[in-house]
Amino acid sequence: MKTFFYWIVLLIVVISTACTTDAGTQSKTAASAKSDVEIYVSTETQSMLFHQVLLSFDNMTLETATTITLNPEIKYQQMDGFGAAITGSSCFNLLKMTPENRKKLLIETFDPIKGMGYSYIRVSIGCSDFSMEDYTYCDKPGIENFAIHELDKRDLFPILKEILAINPKVKILGSPWTPPKWMKVNNLTELKPFDSWTSGQLNPAYYQDYATYFVNYIRAMKQEGFDIEAITIQNEPLNRGNSASLFMSWQEQRDFIKTALGPAFKNSGIQTKIIAFDHNYDYDINKEECADQIDYPVRIYEDADAAKYIDGAAYHAYGGEVAEMLDIHNKRPDKNLYFTEMSIGLWGSGYTFASDFMWNMREVCLGTINNYCKAVIMWNFMLDDKHAPFRPGGCDICLGCIDINSADYTTMTKNSHYYTMAHLSKVIAPGAFRIESSGFKPANIYYAAFNNPDGTASIIIQNDSDKPMPVNVADGSRSFTYTLPPKSVASCIWKSGLNQ
Numbered sequence: 001m002k003t004f005f006y007w008i009v010l011l012i013v014v015i016s017t018a019c020t021t022d023a024g025t026q027s028k029t030a031a032s033a034k035s036d037v038e039i040y041v042s043t044e045t046q047s048m049l050f051h052q053v054l055l056s057f058d059n060m061t062l063e064t065a066t067t068i069t070l071n072p073e074i075k076y077q078q079m080d081g082f083g084a085a086i087t088g089s090s091c092f093n094l095l096k097m098t099p100e101n102r103k104k105l106l107i108e109t110f111d112p113i114k115g116m117g118y119s120y121i122r123v124s125i126g127c128s129d130f131s132m133e134d135y136t137y138c139d140k141p142g143i144e145n146f147a148i149h150e151l152d153k154r155d156l157f158p159i160l161k162e163i164l165a166i167n168p169k170v171k172i173l174g175s176p177w178t179p180p181k182w183m184k185v186n187n188l189t190e191l192k193p194f195d196s197w198t199s200g201q202l203n204p205a206y207y208q209d210y211a212t213y214f215v216n217y218i219r220a221m222k223q224e225g226f227d228i229e230a231i232t233i234q235n236e237p238l239n240r241g242n243s244a245s246l247f248m249s250w251q252e253q254r255d256f257i258k259t260a261l262g263p264a265f266k267n268s269g270i271q272t273k274i275i276a277f278d279h280n281y282d283y284d285i286n287k288e289e290c291a292d293q294i295d296y297p298v299r300i301y302e303d304a305d306a307a308k309y310i311d312g313a314a315y316h317a318y319g320g321e322v323a324e325m326l327d328i329h330n331k332r333p334d335k336n337l338y339f340t341e342m343s344i345g346l347w348g349s350g351y352t353f354a355s356d357f358m359w360n361m362r363e364v365c366l367g368t369i370n371n372y373c374k375a376v377i378m379w380n381f382m383l384d385d386k387h388a389p390f391r392p393g394g395c396d397i398c399l400g401c402i403d404i405n406s407a408d409y410t411t412m413t414k415n416s417h418y419y420t421m422a423h424l425s426k427v428i429a430p431g432a433f434r435i436e437s438s439g440f441k442p443a444n445i446y447y448a449a450f451n452n453p454d455g456t457a458s459i460i461i462q463n464d465s466d467k468p469m470p471v472n473v474a475d476g477s478r479s480f481t482y483t484l485p486p487k488s489v490a491s492c493i494w495k496s497g498l499n500q
Helices: 002-024 088-096 099-110 150-166 204-223 250-268 296-301 323-331 353-369 416-425
Strands: 037-043 051-055 067-078 081-085 120-125 171-176 230-232 273-280 310-316 336-341 373-380 382-384 402-404 412-414 433-439 445-451 456-463 469-474 479-484 488-495
Touching (some): 037 416, 051 479, 067 445, 088 099, 088 150, 088 382, 120 150, 120 373, 171 336, 171 373, 204 250, 250 273, 250 296, 296 310, 296 323, 310 323, 323 336, 353 373, 353 416, 416 488, 479 488
Parallel strands (some): 081 120, 081 373, 120 171, 273 310, 310 336
Antiparallel strands (some): 037 051, 037 488, 067 433, 402 412, 456 488, 469 479
């Protein structure tokens, strides 16, 4: 009898949901119609892209084989935000747009009410491999010569000001690709000057000067109206090969933090978070010099004099598996985790929206979040149709979250990363807690649920199967049911009964 009842309920749900979503023509009637739940749906085929569906709660709390139950009593990490890197190249392309078109795009991306609500961005401290030229903020030897570079004043600052005018709560993470060249040496044995943007190591004799460099940067940005929420010490510290780069072992990062950077922040009253590592899950262990770099952040945490200054560690997904985040969390649950970079590009078998959208949502978005990550940031926000501008020696086949046509700087292609970040940021507010969600867990269904600061609840569900999948969501006092299309993501938000 229970089986018969379940299939009757399921049939009704499938029919009603199909009527709601058929051919992607859900009526947005209007806002006057009663709706309890807002759902935003995207499919790998792009038949639906952030397509809005409005549902009402069921008359009773359904208990079916497909029910996901939320439990707000069990909380996990508190979320910081989601977004993309505003590189020099992104700024260059954005500034080529008309002011009207640029404002429209930035509102769509960053406005939490009218748009997607992106809430975290990453900027380079000095140049990156996606800058207009190679530079730091102190290219003339002597820390007294520190000054924000003119390119940042010309390109980065106007874009940041436009973004913060739309969403003043957007957080900013800063990461250097290289220190000033005069601070570099060839290795820590010979300590010979190393006049190159690429590779080299930080001369311990300049630890104090480099700490002052970070202090000066945070103060200079503050004067311009930009609060730096957090910094990483070095982008990809185990990668010597980028167009601007520095090799920095965990031993070096530990010593720099505990002897120079941490004390400098403390003495200057700087509250900006210090985040360690900022590289791949696998610690580049395929390279001989990285054989002892496994558990990079944990090795630093083992030194209490360094650990006391560090908020957590950041990861990229160009090597290894996301399960590394859970391993690091289990070893040091008192330290936070961040995901700070993943790009799309034409390497390997090439890029398709379908394959990357589903992989990125499963592995980078839900994957990192369900392994205690509190922020997710993609790489370039915008490149052009020629993958540009980029630095010689950097990536010349990367794609942006958005690619803009360099013939008119109007026509845009919004790639998979644009939508995966939107699916997170639209329904997970900064300050939300991930909460327990359990029950329905077939092989190709992935999800995470949240309790937002404003009292709303949300859940993101991914159907990675080739079949439609009816899912019932119950929060303890109410429920709703939606049939996810094949190979799709649904971001759901509703006024919560979670705290009642």
